[in-house]
Amino acid sequence: MFRKLLPLILLVLWLFVLLNRWGTNPRFGYLFTYASSPLHINNYHEESLELRETPYGAVQIGVDSLGVPSIFAPNDDAASYALGYMHARDRLFQMEMLMRTVKGQLSEVAGEVALPSDRFWRKFEFDSLAPIWYEEYKAEDPALAARFEAYCAGINEYINLMPFGSLPVEFHLLDFRPTPFRPENMFYLIRYMNHVLTYNEDDLKATEARSLLGDALYDQWFGLYTQAAFPIYPDFVMNDSTFVALTRSQQPEILAKGPGYRFPYALEKNQDELSLGSNNWVVGPSKSKSGNPILCNDTHLQIALPSTWYEVQIVSEGQLRRGFSIPGEPFIITGFNEHIAWGMTNATWDLVDFYELNTDEEGHYYLDGKLQPLERFEELIEVRGKGTVVQAYWRSHFGPVDTTGMGGRWIAVNWVAQQKSNEGIAFAGLEKAKTVDEGFSAILNFMHPPQNFILADKQGNIGLMTGGMASIHRDPVKGVRLGVKAANKAPFVPVHQFLNHKNPARGWTASANQEHVDHPFSAWLSSRYEASARGRRIAERMNEWEKLGPDELRQLHMDIMDKEWDLIRPLLEKYLKPEQFALFGSWDGSMVVDRIEPTLFYNFKLKLADQVQLAIHPELKFNPLQQEIYLKLAAADSFPISAGEMAVKEIVATAWDASWADLTERFGVGQENWQYGKFHQTAVNHITRLPQLSLLPFPSPGSNRTVNVASRLPSTHAASMRTIIELTPDGPKVQLMLTGGQSGRFNSTNYSDQVAHWLNGVYHAPDLGKKFDANRYKTAYSFTRK
């Protein structure tokens, strides 16, 4: 009997081992059984001409050697269907992760490590709001909704028909299957980008800093205005009555103040993380060698594998458009059509507000003197390997309350991403626009995250408009507010009517995330803009060239001159020993990889900012802006700290010594080994950060303040794409570049082939043919009408 029972017992035990999840590991049965193992992964998805039937009409797709699809479709629905199919083919895992992130369902597949992310996102209830928003927009604009649904159908068609060998490796490793795509997922992409571009917890840090430093010292280090304004709109005007009506500045708000405010878990961004940024500029006919407008854009985002962007060309209804889409949306976000070109940079506004509620500890809070209920709700978060975690939140007039890490305080958050919006309307409008004015009209529909849209049209017009909503407080001071008056909740209002210009007299316009205006209104938008170094450098080069063309603009994209050297140099000259300053010789601020001066400079300026922050108060976690620190040190012999005053000479010496010791420890004694290429390297990581799917760090030029930006050490953020678009009477002449690669498949030839293009400034000039010819492409797909 035992001999008979033995195989049965062994089989049950074996299947238990194979089918059970051990920790967060994939089930061994699925991973190591040949039938379902990743050994089947191949390049099937890139190989052949396929025939698919669609309800949207016949579509042809040609894919070039860089993996860029050109879609030829009879209408936008068919084009969206095909784009969905291609996005799924190349970026399925990326789209799945993005959707799961915003829905707060990441821990279900990634385990406990993703729980903080899910806890953050669940309080906003986007998972339940998005379907409602979608139905509302569908009723308002059925045509656009049809386009979304066609896009989803394309994605789901790929998922349904995908050969097993085309299942991305990440799904094998995490042991789950792709989720069918739904139209409301489009709202998740915008919220995710909002998190990247607008979310911070600076108000919490500011309140903590104020409680540490006191009002006087805080205000000295965290001013509302930069000392070196170099605005995007130098021609901005706003009369006093408009200003007062818009800001309601006569009725100040009440800040939460006191010695006990500590937020140790508040999201902290270091000095280099603050250096996210993008550039765009456009030159008009008067400044252009050819007499045609030329528009350039490079958006600074994490340069990851796969890239945020996905290049695509679409010919629909006989009209061509091309540019960069983001998987998850059926639109070209930045690019051109046959009439106009457009690009964008982040507006860097303050769009997250925190309100402390006065509660009675029994589920109520005081609002306008009356007790209001706090509506409790629970979210059940599935955590792989850990079961279900129950997380409680509360709804209030000021937004959701999450008491985690708030030191026992009830603090509500009001973030612009909670505002209902459909940016698809704006992008669909830009895709069809024929003039700058039509482009401006489309941008009026853009809500968030606020962007500086730059435009040019074939007629020779150029323009810039900042689209999106701003949080207009009664008082621009940063910090947690007391949530006691309903009217104190800052409204999110569009301000594009004040922030735009067309055909400026100087013949060009540009933006680089710096302050928009040199006017008190600036502080109502933000008091923590990007440093003006990139904006200044762009202007400097524009003014140096009397006329310019694509070659000069390509040089500008690749420019690595750090204008902060102009601020730091006088400090070093004044306070360093002559033999120390002599190390810089006649160096001009060019951040090249083969010299040591950029290493000495960059490490010193980072250490200087860190040392100043430490000197102000040892517990200070909210960093004063680097640019403001350098300006303050240059303006006087001493600077204020919590213990009184500190001599600039002393802090410069301390920072220099710290920098020198750090470099010695990292690269050894002797400056001959301190070349910038060893100090400043770029890491291009896979979105899961698995080293096997990432590239090893490599030397790269530039810094956090150069036009060709490469911040953080090792650098992970840089120009994620570049465009140079000249609008000639005969059609667009363009040069494009995508950092990374088109494909998210690690074994594709297009996985990371354009990283070298980014590093070396190599662009591709795409084939803008409007007729499909299979011979012109590496691979081709064809869809027929069902």
Add this chain to the structure above:
Amino acid sequence: MFRKHIYLYLLMLLVLIHMQFNVHSFGLFVLASAFTGLLPIPGMKWYKYALVELVALGVCLALQFPQAKVLETVGSIIGTGGPGLVVATVVVSTITHTLTAWTVYVWVTRFVFEKRLKSA
């Protein structure tokens, strides 16, 4: 005995090759293994199931051997290395098939044989 039932062994082999090469489901592979255990081969031994599965895997790997990049990368992530991944897959697949088929054989197929012998 092997020669006498060669068509059943061939059927077993074809089922295993087909299910592993084309049907990418662990559950269906287990069902296919159970099916092979039902094949009426008198005097069957467990190691014969293992041998047939090894041949099936050999054919599958010969038809489409994994790309070196896939082996290297996935093996490195899992921690087995590329060759280790192949070995682990062969070992786990063979054990799964053998245990499933042998159990079905012992509890169903051989039971039926024994009953027939007794009734005869």
